[in-house]
Amino acid sequence: MIEEVFRAEYGRAVSVLTRVLGDLDLAEEAVQDAFATAMLRWPVDGVPPSPAGWIITTARNRAVDRLRRETKGHEKHAQAAVLRGESEPEEVGDVPDDRLRLIFTCCHPALAAQARVALTLKLLGGLSTAEIARAFLVPEATMAQRIVRAKGKIRAARVPYRVPRDADLPDRLKAVLAVVYLIFTSGWPDRRALSDEAVRLGRVLAELMPDEPEVWGLLALMLLVDSRREARLRDGEIVLLADQDRALWDADLVAEGQDLVRRCLRWNRPGPYQVQAAINAVHSDPPTDWHQVVALYDQLMAMAPSPVVALHRAVAVAETEGPERALALVDALDLDRYHLFHAVRADLLRRLGEDPRAALEAALGRTDHPAERDLLRARLRLAAADQQDRADGDHQGERDPHPDPPGPA
Structure with a gap:
């Protein structure tokens, strides 16, 4: 309690x-x-x-x-x-919620962008330093120093903790949206209080800044992802998107998220959160149009390029151009600390008929999320059994120099 x-x-x-x-x-x-x-x-x-x-x-x-x-x-x-x-x-200013007020305050320009997000995650989400470090893919000691330095800079610069002026709100928006989304991803799917709080903050932001399409894009993204919560876990184990029971998806959240994506399209002022929401909207309308997903990732890479975005694009490329092309794209990325990088490599290796166990072990060593570890262990067991079957087949071939001929063409 x-x-x-x-x-x-x-x-x-x-x-x-x-x-x-x-x-x-x-x-x-x-x-x-x-x-x-x-x-x-x-x-x-x-x-x-x-x-x-x-x-x-x-x-x-x-x-x-x-x-x-x-x-x-x-x-x-x-x-x-x-x-x-x-x-x-x-109370003065346009920010009607204490938590949003603190988010905007922590996103002061005197702080580096990552320090703003990390500090606000700690103060608003109650996340531990270790949890924030995992979100940023950095060691815990590095994140602890970053938070301490941020607080020190606030004291030294005497940054005021107050509502920013109306004219300053849009300039702080990018960091604020990053904070809200990281709170959401830190809580989804198994820590509902955090992800629900992020959605609530997203709705308040939308009311606060109704003419900002990226605010609506972030809200749409969270709603579409959250719609799959009940299908994401089965008996505490992660269920991947392709294997989920869509009957368990929240139809109301799907409809609201898709409606918000269409609303953003009418603005014609695309941004990264709107594109991510559009990608999830495509996934929520089966069957997934993977060519459209790749095109949207191309647009996202042009707006906000990052190795993580490139990794997700490679997953889509595997569906349009095959796993060999996707693996080449993945191997060019510098994401060794990211467990999903190794998990994606493992899946592509498996699809190519190669041994994925080393990649799965690497992924297992880079996450402490119980459900993710259970999924990776299950994949390791399947990979070990598959490799054993291959070895048994090879040995059978060595023992029988005249195996049965193949069947008719």
């Missing part, structure tokens, strides 16, 4: 205290203290009727106590009064 509340409410609690206090580190530490207290008290006293409210109130009291201990200055007493609710600051 405490873990569920943490995932669902950590970001909200940090956001509320950051807004009223103006001190990110104090807000985060107070919320962490509140959850630590909950771990001790809730098992004994029971879960309170409003867990989120309990966390925010307890964190606020912790912050008040710390401010009183550390200084007797007038400014700190004023901050403590604010925390007690005696002079709640008036």
Whole structure:
């Protein structure tokens, strides 16, 4: 229960205290203290009727106590009064949600793009440093240093935690959308609170910036992917798209996502999220038109080229030009740390009649997601059995110098 509340409410609690206090580190530490207290008290006293409210109130009291201990200055007493609710600051600006306000604030131009996303993921999504590192495909120590440096830069530059001016909102949008999508992908399909929160934030963003097609494109992308949640896992095991029971797809989410893609097309201002949404829309309308998927990936590579996009394009190329061509494209990519790179290589090798076990082992060593590891282990067992069958067939041929002739043509 405490873990569920943490995932669902950590970001909200940090956001509320950051807004009223103006001190990110104090807000985060107070919320962490509140959850630590909950771990001790809730098992004994029971879960309170409003867990989120309990966390925010307890964190606020912790912050008040710390401010009183550390200084007797007038400014700190004023901050403590604010925390007690005696002079709640008036909310201003266009951002109507505390969490969105903190996202936009963390996406300040003073921070590097990846630092903005990483810091906001930690504060809003409650993700651990290790989880964020996996999302960025970097070592955990590297990500920890990045987050510490980001916080240090905020303190040194005295970056204000407030709503950006209306004119500044569009410039911050790219990093904000990246944050929301990473929260979604970090939670989908088995940590529903995170992915649901990302969809909720996407809807609020769409209301906030209704004339930004990329906002609607991101929302469409998340809805179309989320529509397949119930079909993605079967008894805790991952089911690939081609093997999913489409009857389990959420038809309402599919329809809404497709409608939003058509809405984006009418704008004629394509962006990366809109193209990704269009790709998923093609997949949601069987049978998949793989030539159209490749064309959309070509468009995405022109807009936002990356090795990961190229990897997904290669998967589509395998369906239009064959696995040999796709494998050549995959082998040209520098994605050794990415488990899906090795998983895709394994599948292409299998389709070419080659041994995929080394690639599967490499993929297994680069993910700690339980369902993904189970899938890779199952593929390893099948690959081992297949290679054994091949070896047995070769040995039979060696023992019988005059095997039966092939059947008639």
